[in-house]
Structures are given as structure tokens and as C-alpha cells.
Amino acid sequence: MKDLVGLFPYWAVALLMMTGLYIVIAQGNLVKKLIGLGIFQVSVFVLYIAMGVVSGGTPPILETGFVTYSNPLPSVLILTAIVVGVATLAVGLALAVRIRESFGTVEEDELLPLTEPEAPADAEPHA
Amino acid sequence: MIGLLAALAAIAVAVAFMRDLLVVAMLSSIFSFACCALFVLFDAPDVAFTEACIGAGVSTVLTLAALRLTGRQERRSGRPATAIAAMVATVCGLALVYGSLDLPRFGDPRAPANGHVAPHYLTRSEGEIGIPNVVTSVLGSYRGYDTLGETVVVFTAALGVLLLIGGAQARPGKRGEAPARADRDVVLRAIATLFVPMTLFLAPYVQFHGAYSPGGGFQAGAILGGALILYGLVFGVERLNRLVPEAVLRVIATLGVLTYGGTGLVTLALGKGFLDYDAFGTRPVGQQIGLTVIELGVFMTVGAVMTLLFQRFAGRGEA
């Protein structure tokens, strides 16, 4: 049972991830979905970094006098993933703004009747 | 560490049930900052730095700008999806827990991940690249191609936002823009005048010092972006647009990507592999030259794109 305590961080992160996923699927507001997505992704980053930790190690900056360093690779991967998260968020928000302007709402329940597949195509009322 | 994780969980649950989107945006920003604290705790300062600038800073500003256009209140009507969502979340959660049983214990030095590729970076990067910050050396050189991909992702995001709510289609919005009026927000303006130039100096420092201390292209770009956004927030978007017009920003962003990609093509021309900085000189020096140039490329792109995004979102409802 003792070593199960060592896994506790992973389970906490798993809980965070699943809350984020819940928000993405359950909530109807498009912006809320994006925020939920943000939370889901940030918690995945925490999972990566938690895996790279070496107890008793220092940040991977080479200094005389230090021997054990924590794993640099997860940090590199997460640097990339953070920017991906922001990029997706930016495009998502731009889409949400356009949807608000075209359909007048960003609530999924109100959008469904407006986006019926059979409805005839009406071009987006733009300039 | 336990306390931080508990706080994070509380914030996440709160976000799920709050209705006022402004509060939700703020909560998600706090969530990111708490994660930054956790990253520092987990010996990953670089990631903490980036998460603070980009994750908490820029994305919150963008969310708020978008919320201004799409309305604050979430109109909650009967959502059948909550049952499905709960079921999917629990199933994935259990799968994660089941999978974690095999993972090496938290912080276990003998973990396979610490035994195979990582030691090479830690031991040999001193000789091969010669800069103390191993994360920057891995980011720039060992896995430099990933970072090129990364810069292009940022550029694609800018491209996308320009296409969706771009300048060519800027349309008069319904809601007026409320620039900080000179008479009332003295406090804001005072701090801003003090703060903005300081951060503008901080950005190049972080960029060029990235080889020795946590930092690098991404972080520097985010800080530059943050500074300009602060200026835009306080002094109004028109003045920001006049300071850094959109066309210039687009050119800088493109130049950033081309600098990065160009370095790779130059190494090809000099007979080495793509992005193999040994083409610029003997082992440690050539790598450092290469690293600095590509960090500059990333700095230009990320900085320009962050500002561009803010301009587009803030400018949308006005003009």
C-alpha cells in the first residue's frame, strides 16, 4: 500500500483532466467549452511534468556541484504543447465570435435548430 | 504539493458549475497560475515561465476580449449531455488510474524515462552545445524540428484568426469600445507608463539569456506581446494599432518563421543536414550561433502573433 501513495499525484491529475473533459462535453456555451478544453490541456501538461520529476533533483540547468537533474524532455514537449493550446484557443474564440455575429447566439441548444442539415443554405450576412 | 493539487481540483469543479463567464475566465486564469506554481515545484521553471506568460496571460486576455463580443451570461437550458459527459469522464478517469498502476512512482530516479534518452542530454549537452540550460538546448537543437513545427502552429493560428475576423472583413460591431478615459483611470495609466517600458526591456533579456537561465524564444515573445497588450488595454487599441500597425506585425511574424526555416535551409546549403548547426562552426560555437538565431525567429513570431491576436479581437467590436 505504501507505494500507492507515490501514485497519488497522477490520480489527482487524472481527476483534473476528467473535470476538464466533463466541461467540454457537458456545457452548452461555446466559450465555456473552450475554457474547459484549456483546463483539460493544462492538466495534461501537469501529468507530463509530474512524470519528469526526479526526487532530490534540481531543474535541468547544468551547475557545478549538482549531480541529479530532473528530466528535461517533458519540459521541452510541454513548451510545445502550451503554444498549441493557445493557438487552438485563439482560432476557437475567433470562430465563436463569428458564430455569435452570424447566428446571434453561442449556446449550442439554440444553435441546433438553426443548423438543421435540411435547411436551405443561406449565405452568411456579411459585407 | 498536495495543497496545490487540491486547490486546482476545487477551481476546476467551480469552473464547471459557475454561470457567469467572466468569473469562469478569471478562475481559469487562476487555475493556470496555480499550475505555474506546481511546475516550479516540479523543477520545470521554463514551463512555469511560459505557462504564466502564455497560458495565464495571453489566453485570459483573448478569452475576455471574445467574451466582450459574445456575452457574459451562460444561458443554461436542459442539457441531456451531462449524463454522457459524466460517463465518458469516469470511464477515461478509470482508464487513467488503471494505466498509472504500471507507471514508475512519482520522482523515482530509476524510472525508464530517466534511463534512456534523458541522460544523454544531461551529460553530453555540455560538451556538444555548451550552454547550461539543457531545456533550451534540447528545445533548440536536439528537437529543433519540433520547435520549427511549433512556430508554424503559432503562425497558422494567426493566419486563421486573420481569415476569420481579419482586417479585410472588419465590420462595425454593435458594442462601443471603452478606452480608459484619461480623467478617471489615472492609477492605471501611471502604472502602465512605468510597467510597459520595463517589460519591453525584460523581453530581450529573457530571449538572449535563455541559454543560461530559464527562458527563450517563446517566453520572450510572450512577454513582448504581454507588454504591448497592456499598452493596448490601457491606452486603447487605436493607439496600439498606430504604434504597431497590423501589416508590420504580419511581416514580422512571417520573417520569424522564415528566419527559423531559413537557418535550416542554410545548413542544407552548407552541406549539413536540415537544422544541423554544426554547419556554422566547430561543435559548441556553431550550435550556439544556430540556437541564438532560431530563438530570435521564435521571439519575432510569437511576439508579433500575440499582439496581432489581441488587436484583432479588441478591434472587432469597434472601428
Add this chain to the structure above:
Amino acid sequence: MSVLDHAPVLVVVLPLLTAPIIALLRSARVAGVATFVVAALDAALAFVLFARTLDGSVISYAMGGWAPPIGIEYRIDLLSAVMACLTSFSAALVAWFLPVSIAPEVTPGDRPRLFAAFLLCLAGLTGMVVTGDLFNVFVFLEISSLATYVLIAAGAGRDRRALTAAFDYLILGAVGATFVVIGIAFLYVVTGTLNMADLGNRLPLAGKRAGVVGASFLFVGLALKTAMMPLHRWLPNAYTFAPAAVTTFLAMTATKVALYLMIRLAVLVFGTPDEIGRINFATVLPPIGLVMLIAGSALAVVSADLKRLLAFSSIANLGLMLVALGLGGAAGIAAALVNLINHAVIKGGMFATVAGIVHRRGSSRMDSLAGLSREMPFAFVFLMIGGMGLIGVPLTAGFVSKLLVVKTAFDLGQTMIAAGVLLSSLISVVYVWRIVEACMIAKPAKPGRRHDVHPIFAAPMALLGVGTLALGIEGGPLLDVATRIAAALTGGAS
């Protein structure tokens, strides 16, 4: 080192770096021509790769000069080369008529940026196909996905529902990508490496449970990208409301690259071709494939828009590929690959024709197709060739694909699967005949005079139409390449 030695990296970097330049161009015309030139060059490079790997050799290209497990490695075997050819050739074909096709939907000022997004999508897809590094796959997956969301949203000029379609795909795509990242996390932690080949050798030694969970998350993430049945909701709207030229490109490449990844991971990283960790392909895929085949075709029968009909037919054909993959072994993988290429050619030809029709008549709804056989005979002929291909009429590529799957099923004694495939191909007769009756027999409101497709659509339509017939009449060479790939994959993996 001549330029051709750098073909592996140039095939990705060329579109990647020319896209920003094109985004800056002022005039839409110059940007359009530049896009086509870049796509054509890319196709040439891909063909060089194909020629070099034809004899079974594997090109390994270390990025930044660092040896594989340390740095990122491009590992190109015949399968990657064929897929690179597929993405770049379809990009070249679509780039040819893209400027004309999206003219009514995108204002001239925005077109250069849209072409840039198109090239980035190409770069992303090709990047995913040639890389040998797991995290690199995720990075290029993100590039292509982001570009795809933007390309789909560009359809808003004609139909505002393109925005919601793009948003739905963004949410599902982002969740899928995050699942892929979680999968990579689990696999990295128990093996310590990100290089696929290296991962393949070290995974059996690692903990079984982490491997299984990592594999399942990867599998779900990729399943979302291949629009497997429960997770397919984004595909019909995305294909219907995106501009027709974009749909043509997506139909030929997007889901197929994700399927390629599934094959690559199933074989390379998880060793046995029939098993991902504990998820046994043979038990998981055929049922899902058959459900997709039947449900996809059934939904196609009731759709009111030609593009939606073809989108559901794409889902059905994907089901056929999954059934072939599920049959497992070298024969199964070969059949899946032949299916993949044939379907790309058939569906590409049909969507290109639809692009021509939409360009001329403004809408692709079924009831607006009346009188097509009289007014646009050229388009009608190629629509028919594609339709016959979908049914699987002999002398078309569709027949060869169906025949291979059924023969493999019979060889392995899976008569029930063979019967399922044959029965569901009946439903495809129904929805193809809806198109025939809509075009040939329905009476147009006012019989218009003959006003055929804009000449620029002629070349891609003709090329793909003739391709459908040629692959149907001489299926040998493609099957030979596919068998060689399958043998290399299954043989090499042990």
C-alpha cells in the same frame, strides 16, 4: 549531398516555408499560381521518395544531425512514400482549380491567406506521414488540424453553417489531439523514448497495463481523426459546408492519413499487426467497420445534399478499410491499402466534379441537380464513373477494392464478414441510383441550355476519372506495391 538526398525533409519544409511567403502576397492570382507550383514541386519530391523506396529500402534522415533516439528522425519506407505521394498529388490536383472554385466564397483580399492555410494543411499531413518520431506526429497533426478548421470555416461565404461545422470539428479535434498526447505520455514514461522504431523494441519489456492504456488513448484519439462510427459526427457537416475544393482535398487525404497512423502504430509500435497492446484489431475493427459500412450507406440514402451523401459514403468506405485492416495479417493490410488508394481516387474525382457543378449551379442540393445530364454531360459522365466506383461495378477501382476484401475474408474463413460487406454494398446501389435519377430523370424547372463545367475543372476530373477506370482495369501494380508494403510491415515488425 545533392538536393534529392534531402527530399525527405524538403517534401515537408517546402510547403511549410512557402506558405508564410504566399500569405504576404498582395494579388490573389499570383498567390493561386504560386500555390499550384509549390504543390506540383512537392508532388515531384514525393515521387522521388517513392522511386527511392520502391526497392524496399528505408530512408532514415536525422534532423539536426542528431542520431535517432536522441534527435528527431524521418523514417520513410514504401508506405510513407506512397502516402506522401497521395497527399501531395491530391494537393496539386486541388490547387489547380482552388482559386476558381473558392472565388464566390472568399474575398480577394483574403485568398492569399487561404492558399497559405491550404499549403500548411498539406505540410502538416505530409509531415505526419514521413516522420518517425511520435511527438513530431502530434506537432504536425496540430498544424494540419488548425489549417483544416480555417479552411472549413472559409465556406461561410456560401453557407453560414460552415462556422458551426468548423467549431464542432475544432472541439472534437482538440480533444482527440489531447488524447493522443496522453497516449504519448504513457508510452514515453514506460519506455523513455519517442522514436517509433525504438519504442517498438522497448515496449514489450515495459509494463503491460501502461502500454495498453497508452495504446487505447492513442487509438481513441486517432479513431476520432478517422471518423470512426461513434466519433464521426464532425465529418458530414465539415464535408458539406466546407468549400467544395477543400472538401475534395480533405476527402482524399485527411481521414486516410489518420488511418495510415493507425496502421503504422499497430505494426511498428505495438509489434503484432493484429494487436494494439491488448486491443486486438481482429476483434475490435471488423464490427466497427461493418457498422460504419451499413450506417454510413443508410444515412447517405436519406441525405438531401450531394456533398452530405458523398460524406456519408466516405464514412462507409472507411468502414470497409477498417474491416480489411481488422482481418489482419499481410493480406488484410494490403487490402486496406488498396482500398485506401482506390477510394481516394474515386471520391476525389466525384468531389472535384461536385466542385465544378457547385461552381456553375451554385448549390449541390439533390433537387437542384435536375437536368444535369442534358446541361452538363461532361460532369454527368464523371459523376457516373465515380458512382459506379462506389457501387463496385467491375472495371472500376471500387470493384478491385471490394473483391480484395471479400477474397481475403474468404481466404481466412471469415464468411460472415464477407457476407456483411457484400450485403452493405447493396445499400450503396440505392444511394448512387438516387444521384442517377436526380441527374438524368428528374425534370428541370426550366430546361437550361448546355452550359458545361468551367474548363479548369476538366483536367482534375478527367485525371481522377481515368484513374478510377485504370485502377479498375489494371489493379495489378497497385496490389503489388501494397503487398510489398504489407510484407515489409508484418515481416519487419517481428
Add this chain to the structure above:
Amino acid sequence: MSGAGLMLAALALPLATALLIALVGERRPDLREAVTLAGATALAITVALMIAGFDSATAAPLVLATLVPGFSLTLKAEPIGLVFAGVASGLWILNSLYSIGYMRAEHAPRQTRFYACFALALSAAMAIALSGNLATLFVAYEILTLVTYPLVVHWQTEGAIEGARRYLAYLLATSLVPFMAALVWTWVAAGTLDFTPGGILAGKVSAALMPVLLGLYAYGVGKAALMPLHGWLPAAMVAPTPVSALLHAVAVVKAGVFTLLKIAVYIFGLPTMAAAGDWLVWVAGGSVIAASLIAMTKDDLKARLAYSTVAQLALVTLAVALGEPLAIAAGVLQLVMHAWGKITLFFGAGAIQIATHKKKLSEIAGIGAQMPLLIVSFLGGALSVAGLPPFGGMWPKYLLLEAAAGRHMVLLVVCLGLSTLLTLGYLLPVVITALFRKPRDEDPHALPDTGHEPSPLPLLALLPPVITAAGCILLFLAAPAILAFIAPAIGLETLP
């Protein structure tokens, strides 16, 4: 010209004709008709040359293309194929002549599409006739279905669309599922699909599964219109009469039974077929009787002829199921005789419709006076289909009786006799009503005369029925020659 050259010509000629017709188009109908006739005659000559120069030793296979290794398009001349090719090419000329007369009289729209599809159908029929393996036959079979769809849906009225939809549903459903399943099963079991004398399935499939495979083939070949799956034939009556003639006599239905014959002789091999075919004998026999009874109830002339075709085809299926060389010979002869007999009946029915615009049996009382020669040739055709001595139709029934007697199947002999009587039962009333009954004005279901007096029968519509009726008599004499021609291929030692 070498054998291979002739075969290629037989395939290419109709294709070229179709292309030329499409090019000439609506602008110059006369030139278009001339092209059709020229193409038809050229094809007939090519097939005649092939039959004359046929020598089983030198008949080498000609591989056109290999779709997939082991699944190639191969042409190979062999006696049964040449007989079918001869029938199809011969009747194409007559049918073209008749079509010109009929379509002009009916002022039908879209005639270019009609003649072009007709030529394509013939090309597909030639490919079926000359196929060297089951793969080529399957490919040509599918194309024949698709090419005849525009012909069936020609009038494009609501009824035509509905009928064509059923036509296509039956034929595509049966060929896409059971036929393809059987084909792949055979390919996997026997390793090859080539037509080899003596069959390739002997011992390859377990005795228990052989009838199942035979069932898949019997119901897979939808064009043989075996009962329960015969629905498409009456549904195809919505087509113009020349198309019905094509369907019933020239190509489509003939292709179906021809496929069954080739499968029996070259895939199963006669001994295996005899063992596996018992259930099919009874199904086919039942089908003959049932179809004949339904035919008697049909008031519409063309529907009556449709069910007559279902009955006559079931006879061929019966012959195939018996698995005796004698029965196979009867099957081949039935294929030829039924073609000539049934086409006469259809020409007659079509001519009646042109002249008097009447389609129902009850309406044609007393029209014999206007067109005595037509009704006489109709009578000739009817007798040949029924199988009475002076006409060719007698040979297949006689050989079938002999084969049944040889197998001591008394019930079968009774059934065959009964079928001849029933055929007379539903064909002769047509002739009797037309000739001897007087048109009673107070006839309750006589349609009020729709004002236009019956138009004179165009010569082009009268000549073909007479020629085909004469042909039936000629064939009565030529039957032994045909038998001698196909005997070596089906292992028939003694000529009856």
C-alpha cells in the same frame, strides 16, 4: 484474320457502332439507323467466320487485362459460346430493323441513346459469349445490367421509372451478393476461375456444401429469372417492345441461362452437377408449371409473354440441373429455339400495338382480318415455343424427355408433357381471339374507339416477324447440325 483478331473484332464492332451512333446523334436519324444496321451485319459476319473457322485445338485464350493477379479478362472461343454469339448477332439485325419501324411509328424521344445502349448491350453479350473464365463473364454480366437500364427506363414515365428501379434492384442485388459470393468462393476453393472442360470444382468443395454453392449460383444469376427471383422480368415490360425483344430473346435472358450452362459444364463438371443438382431439378420443374399457370391469367399480351419466358427459361435450368450431356444439349438448343420463337411473338405483339394501339387480349378480338400474315407468323412462333414437330422448338423438348426417361424420372416426364400443353394453353387463345372472334360492339370491356383509325402496319414492323417464323422452321432442319457442332464440348457421344 486469326481467331484472336476475330474475337477482338466481335467485341470492338458493337462498341464502335455505339460510338458512331452517339457522334451522329439526333441530327441525321437515317444515317444513324444505317450505322446500326451496318454494325449489326458486320458483327453477324464476324461471328459466322468464327463459327466456320472454329477448331477446338487452335482456340487459344486471349488475355485482355488482369484486374488482380488470378482475376483476368480473357477471351476464348468455344462451341456453346459461339452458338450464343450466333443467336445474339443474328437477331440483332432483325431487332434493329424492327426497332426502326417501331420507334418511328411511336415517335419515341431520345432514340440516339436507345440505339447506342443497344449496341453496347450487344458488345457486353459478345463478351459474355466469348468469355474464357468466370471473371470475364461476371464483369460483362454486370456491364450488361447497367447498359440495359437506360433502355428499360426509355419512356421515363412514372411507371417506367418504377419498373426500371425493380429491374435494377433484382439484377444488381442478385449479382452483387450471391453471384459474387459464389464466384469468390469458387476462386478460393479451386484456386482458379478458368473454364476448363470437365470442371474445376470436383472434390474441392465438400459434398454437403456443393448444393449451397449451386444455390448461390442459381439465384445469383438473376438473369435466368428462376422463380421467386423472377420479378424483374414482368417489371421490365414497361420498356418499348424492341427492348423487350432484346431482353427476352436476343441478349439479357439468354446471357443468364448461358451463364448457368457454362458454370455447369466448365466449373462444376457434369458428374458433380448431377450429384448436387437434385433439388434444383424440382425447383425448376415447379417453376415451369407455376409460370405457365400465371401466364394463362394475364390479360396484357406482353405480361403473358413475360411469364412464358420465365417458364421456358426454367426448362433450361432444369436441363442444367439434370447434369446429363443429353440434357445440356437440350439446354443449348432450347436457348436457340426459344430465342427465335419468342422474338416472333414479341414482334407480333409490338406490331399489334402499333397497328391497333391495343395491348390487352380482350381487346384484340377480330383484328386478324387487318393483318392475316402477322397473325399466322405469330401462330408459327407460338407453336415453336410450345415445341410442336414442324418447328425447331420440338428438339429441346424431345431431348429433355429422353434425358428424363434415361434417368427414370417418371414425374419429370409428366411435368414436361404438361408444360407443352400449358404453353399451348396460354398462346393459342391469342391467335384464336384475333382470327375467329368477331369484334362485338357491345363487348363490355371493349375500349371506346379513341377516334383514330388503325394506322397501316409499316413494312419494317411486318417483315421481321415473318422472317423469324420462317427461321423457326429452318432451325427444325438445322438442329442436328448445331448438335454436331456442340457435341465434343459437352461429351455427347451418340447423336440421337
